[in-house]
Amino acid sequence: MTDTRFHLAWFMNFTPDEWRAPFGQGGYPWDGQFYIEMAQTLERACFDYIMIEDKLMVPETFGSDRKYSLANGMMAPKHDPAPLAVAMGMATRNLGVVATMSTMAYPPFMLARLSSTIDSLTRGRFGWNVVTSAEDLAAQNFGMDVLPPREERYEMADEYMDVVRQLFDSWDADAVVLDRENGVYADSAKVRSIDFEGKYFKVRGPLNTVPSPQKHPVYVQAGASPRGRDFAAQHADSIISVANGAEGMKAFRDDIRARAETFGRNPDDIKVLFCITPTLAETEEAARIKYERETTSDHFVNDILASISAITEIDFSGYALDEPLPEKLVTNGESGTLDKFQQWGSGKTLRELAAAQGGGLVSSLELIGTPAEVADKMGEAMAEVGGDGFLLTTPVLRVSRKYLVEIADGLVPELQKRGLVRTEYRHQLLRDNLREF
Numbered sequence: 001m002t003d004t005r006f007h008l009a010w011f012m013n014f015t016p017d018e019w020r021a022p023f024g025q026g027g028y029p030w031d032g033q034f035y036i037e038m039a040q041t042l043e044r045a046c047f048d049y050i051m052i053e054d055k056l057m058v059p060e061t062f063g064s065d066r067k068y069s070l071a072n073g074m075m076a077p078k079h080d081p082a083p084l085a086v087a088m089g090m091a092t093r094n095l096g097v098v099a100t101m102s103t104m105a106y107p108p109f110m111l112a113r114l115s116s117t118i119d120s121l122t123r124g125r126f127g128w129n130v131v132t133s134a135e136d137l138a139a140q141n142f143g144m145d146v147l148p149p150r151e152e153r154y155e156m157a158d159e160y161m162d163v164v165r166q167l168f169d170s171w172d173a174d175a176v177v178l179d180r181e182n183g184v185y186a187d188s189a190k191v192r193s194i195d196f197e198g199k200y201f202k203v204r205g206p207l208n209t210v211p212s213p214q215k216h217p218v219y220v221q222a223g224a225s226p227r228g229r230d231f232a233a234q235h236a237d238s239i240i241s242v243a244n245g246a247e248g249m250k251a252f253r254d255d256i257r258a259r260a261e262t263f264g265r266n267p268d269d270i271k272v273l274f275c276i277t278p279t280l281a282e283t284e285e286a287a288r289i290k291y292e293r294e295t296t297s298d299h300f301v302n303d304i305l306a307s308i309s310a311i312t313e314i315d316f317s318g319y320a321l322d323e324p325l326p327e328k329l330v331t332n333g334e335s336g337t338l339d340k341f342q343q344w345g346s347g348k349t350l351r352e353l354a355a356a357q358g359g360g361l362v363s364s365l366e367l368i369g370t371p372a373e374v375a376d377k378m379g380e381a382m383a384e385v386g387g388d389g390f391l392l393t394t395p396v397l398r399v400s401r402k403y404l405v406e407i408a409d410g411l412v413p414e415l416q417k418r419g420l421v422r423t424e425y426r427h428q429l430l431r432d433n434l435r436e437f
């Protein structure tokens with residue numbers, strides 16, 4: 001019998017929790033404890049990984065001011081994901097921990113060293129979400145006035161991947177011999193310089209860390225443009241995406257798999273996970289009421305618009321809320337998310353776009369109901385798409401303990417009962433867990 005299980009992961013960031021809501025933790029998660037407990041909850045529910053989103057600026061596009069972002073704790077403050085990944089990893093045993101780091105921001109040597117170190121600390125459970133950065137505001141923190149165009153960002157990123165790969169391979173797997181009798185810690189014949197000289201990077205090597213359990217971290221990527229999809233299909237172990245419905249999910253996954261084959265890769269080695277934001281309650285009616293209340297509040301609509309403004313650098317505060325967008329918008333930033341959001345041609349008003357599917361930004365399917373009903377819908381959608389899983393999140397990524405419990409203790413057991421998701425971890429390494437089915 002073929003294994004029809006799918007994977008679960010979670011998409012969040014190191015920002016305030018759902019601090020305004022009645023079941024929030026209070027909005028001060030900076031000692032990490034709240035998110036460590038979140039990781040433990042997800043491990044209890046057998047998630048493959050938790051992914052920490054990141055951006056390198058305080059947004060100021062919405063309303064042409066950073067006031068909204070700071071007043072609402074929206075995408076700011078945002079703390080560094082790498083130390084949080086370590087803290088989460090040290091407090092769990094099986095859950096994968098994935099941190100976002102930008103190829104624009106880290107010199108490749110630093111990123112390879114950091115990733116290798118975290119992979120050793122977590123005994124082989126580290127993943128890197130590879131991003132190229134998509135905001136001029138971020139570029140301005142790194143000596144540039146504007147971002148390079150997308151094509152060039154990906155060209156740099158291709159070279160970057162080559163450098164880090166060579167750095168990870170600059171130590172043979174058996175280079176550490178630990179021979180006390182002969183006084184040899186590492187065999188210098190098995191550690192080499194890389195002498196890399198490319199168009200953008202010049203790195204001598206070797207790396208000064210021992211080979212970590214996975215040797216190369218798990219690569220996560222979210223390319224959406226044709227160039228971005230090629231990049232993801234070439235490098236990623238897991239691709240995260242937001243699509244429009246099961247049909248859009250299937251089209252995206254089929255496209256990625258076809259691209260992977262042209263790069264000589266086995267498409268089954270790439271797990272494509274789709275963002276969803278289920279709304280759960282004791283009855284379908286109660287879930288509908290909750291959904292309506294949550295997605296029509298002014299806070300919700302403004303948070304969504306501030307969020308899409310930040311990642312596309314288009315000021316959505318300038319458009320009328322109850323009219324359709326006047327033109328199809330384009331960005332040098334996150335094009336896929338923008339296209340998914342604007343549903344060009346649908347005739348929906350901006351308010352309706354913000355609410356679409358329970359978070360017009362990051363939800364691929366409408367999932368409203370009891371845990372059992374939502375589990376059925378997820379199973380049906382995955383059967384239609386063909387795999388590989390879902391990336392649970394919330395519309396603007398903020399979480400409360402209550403929501404986590406609804407997922408971990410309501411939805412996941414229903415999925416497990418149907419044989420749709422894992423009930424235990426079989427492997428130590430994140431990459432092996434991803435490839436298990």
Ligand SMILES: Cc1cc2nc3c(=O)[nH]c(=O)nc-3n(C[C@H](O)[C@H](O)[C@H](O)COP(=O)(O)O)c2cc1C
Nearest residue numbers: 053054100131133222223224225228240334335336
């Ligand atoms: C689910 C998801 C998560 C993402 N996380 C980040 C992130 O943490 N940091 C970031 O700078 N970009 C993030 N992105 C943006 C992607 O890296 C990518 O730039 C975007 O999808 C646009 O694709 P393109 O570059 O091919 O146009 C994310 C995108 C998606 C869909």
